[in-house]
Amino acid sequence: MKTLFNMFLILVISIQVQAQERKIVGTVTDESGLPLPGASIMIKGTNKGTQTDFDGLYEIKAKDTDVLVFSFVGYVTEERKVGKLYTILVTLKADVSKLEEVVVVGYGIKNRRSLTNSVTTVTASQLKRQKRKAYHNQLAYQIQSVPVQGGLTGVQMVNSNTNLNKTPLYIVDGIPIKKEHNHIIENLPINDIDSEVKYDNAEAKKKFGKIAKGGCIVITTHQGNYRIENSESYAAIIENAFERTLLAPLSTFSIDVDKSSYSNIRRMINNGMTINPDAVKIEEMINYFNYNYPQPTGEHPFSITTEVVKTPWHNKTKLVRIGLQGKTFLNEELPASSLTFLIDVSGSMADQNKLPLLKQAFKLLVNQLREKDKVSIVVYAGAAGVVLEPTSGKYKEKIVEALDHLQSGGSTAGGAAIELAYKLAEKNFNKNGNNRVILATDGDFNVGTSSDNAMKRLIEEKRKSGVFLSVLGFGYGNYKDSKLEILADKGNGNHAYIDNMQEAQKVFGKEFGGTLFTIAKDVKIQIEFNPNKVQAYRLIGYENRLLNDEDFIDDTKDAGELGSGHTVTALYEVIPVGVKSDYLKDVSDLKYTKSQIDSNFSNELFTVKFRYKKPSEDKSIEMFHIQKDEITLSHSDLNFASAVALFGMQLRQSKYCNDTTIDDVIALANMGRGEDKDGYRAEFIRLVQSYQNL
Structure with a gap:
């Protein structure tokens, strides 16, 4: 009986050990030995998985009985059983039969929607014959130094009228891009692009499913780790202890x-x-x-x-x-306001939950303005400019019309825009009123003064003017909370995040006085x-x-x-x-200081x-x-x-x-x-x- 019990105990322990998860590490490379950043590793039959980093490295927790599925766009999917392994190295083979063409975009083309007379191709067989690294170096050289209309050795010109929908699926460095972010990829700097592969509607749907029914464009960047969704930034927080x-x-x-x-x-x-x-x-x-x-x-x-x-x-x-x-x-009791709307109209603000939502939100504020209130509008993208000089709240239609005409596009010159907004606010300063700049942005400043410390110094200097600052955050994906928090804190103002019209109504409707009047x-x-x-x-x-x-x-x-x-x-x-x-942990008694309570x-x-x-x-x-x-x-x-x-x-x-x-x-x-x-x-x-x- 004792022997039987011991055998049963060993069996139970072995089952528990087998069922325990452990960390599996490894790399995913192509046939030439180069890493595949962004390759997918999934546990078969589950939605649990991870991706390789820029060096093709990955780690995942799995059990002995699990099967790992390795996949990457344009390569044959591989499966590996975990078993007793702690390290699994995988080499993926190119799926040559599925590649249609590699597209090389001519230097200076800004919009991927119209590639006519600006496209050359390298066939799949050529791609297979060349090592990936050497091929990428060759393409980089061709993009930067060879006129597209001239011929490239071993490459033929093709018609770019591939059957693609207006909203194709983009896959960048192995990551599918959400449709609402297509405009960001369409404006991706040409110098950042290593290669593109285009699939027409039928082929894309067959390979990637219904999500690609409008065609698919697969892009590889030089860096190989381009991301949209994971670029939000927050200041580090260390929890207060006792x-x-x-x-x-x-x-x-x-x-x-x-x-x-x-x-x-x-x-x-x-x-x-x-x-x-x-x-x-x-x-x-x-x-x-x-x-x-x-x-x-x-x-x-x-x-x-x-x-x-x-x-x-x-x-x-x-x-x-x-x-x-x-x-x-009450609103009618508040002093006259001199408001400067500082609005980000850069390319990153094109999403529906950014500039379109922003314009509707600001209209709620405009509708509450009185005749004695004044509004100016400064916008910024690659550069900053005034689109509305100080205008009385009596002329709401004029202010709303200026908002309606705003469109997004370009980079984000945040520092220069803040300088201009404060200059305009100081010029129209109301000594007996409420003077405030209202900044609306996703916080993704990338031109001029943009670091957190630089923004802090700029705002600390500007607040001496007596102009207060309110900061409104919009959108997601590249939302820079840390920057906006600094701006609001150092600008004698407040910071709100507006994710829908309900929140806009709360900020500009129910809390109008608190938002604008200190x-x-x-x-x-x-x-x-x-x-x-x-x-x-x-x-x-x-x-x-x-x-x-x-x-x-x-x-x-x-x-x-x-x-x-x-x-x-x-x-x-x-x-x-x-x-x-x-x-609480014990501490030593003090020798020189005695507390007298x-x-x-x-x-x-x-x-x-x-x-x-x-x-x-x-x-x-x-x-x-x-x-x-x-x-x-x-x-x-x-x-x-x-x-x-x-x-x-x-x-x-x-x-x-x-x-x-x-x-x-x-x-x-x-x-x-x-x-x-x-x-x-x-x-x-x-x-x-x-x-x-x-």
Whole structure:
């Protein structure tokens, strides 16, 4: 019996070991030994896979029983069983029978839709006879130095009227391009192209399926790693850790009224995309929603609310909420506005969710302008120019007509455009009004001043003029969140991401005053926690808004702006004194410094100080608020803010989630749904449920 049991145990263990995934690495090359970047490696019978990098290298997790399928456009597909292997090297053979022609485009041709009299070919048999690397070098030389109309040795001229639809499938370096991005490929610089292969409608459909029913153009670039979809950029975020109160009693940060992260994440989830953790800014997710804070009644332009509850995701900690409510003004109460629309009309803005959506969004703003408001429009692509001089809000039709005439095309001279917009805004500066540049772009600056640091220096210089900056992000694929965040932060403005007309209505309709009218600038918060009560604390989010403690009283240090009607929420998780926590590691006793805790404030949990400036002044005003060590019952607003924070922590794969699940987020959000007259909280719940089902 014992022997039988041992055999059974060995069998179970062997099955488990066999079923375990392990990392398989290798390369994919062609017959000449050159790497194939962008080759596909899929686990047969699943949708799990990966691609080779520029050097043809790949890695994938697979089981012994899995079969890997290796494929690349123009090559015969190969299969390999994993078995006991840890390294699998694959050489793909050219699928000569399927190649129609290699197209060499003459230097200087800008639009791939009309190739007549500008095309030469190298036959498939010639391609097979030559090593791939030597052939690419030859083509590169021919493109740059030989007139197309003259003959090329071993090459014949052909008619380019191949039966292609107006919207063929493009495959660039092994990656199929979405139809909405065809215009980007059609404007791909000729010098970047190594070769093209054209398939007519019937052949393309047969080879690539229905997606290529309009024909197919396969492009290989010189670099071999061209990508559209993966060029979004986000500033790196390192999650705030718990700080010991005895060692660091002060926590200082700048407020943040930006909300772009939430709408950007919503777009990713709705499109079934993988979410980049650095795209998740928890404070922006929380502040996307309004909370029922009281309107200010005193001399200051905002009210302060603080409260303490039990942390919903951890029964040994407390959750602190600090809320600001900016004074709300009706639109007719706002001062006259001098607005400069700075609109990106470069080639990357052609997608439906970029310039077309942008124009419709700006019309919502224009419809709310008054006669005393003025609008100018500056556009930029390869260069910048003024398309509308200052025009009164009385003439809405003229402003809308200027927007309707905007078309996309060319590169993106962002730096020069910002210079021109500020110059125009300063020329038409209204001393008693609201002066603001509203930049609308995907952030893909690639001409002139374009690096994050260069943009930062430029905007820091321009904000001295008294002109504020609002930044609106549009589109995806090459969305540069890091650049737009810097522009808004350093330009005394705010940053929103508009993914649909619903969001445009929210930004330009419901939050018109907050978007355009600043009531307090350089708003800083500093919390001093009482070591009698708080063993440690951590600020949830605001990682990119942290300030040095000494920055709090330094009026030269820039901070966030608060708009009319805006709310700001900050959450802290605190570990009470006497609670044992895995989040805290022991530290050595100090030799030279002995902390003396003042027992006179034993019932105070923390003191929060605020500093802000009036929009037209440079000296800060300070106020403070004391929170007693009193736990209250969590109500709907705080339940909902907690749910949003927890979801953000899960998206960021935070170590402080305490084994919570998506179901916990949904339950907490349902408890905090409240009145929800605009339906934004219900939308959040649906969004989380969609993410759960991905």
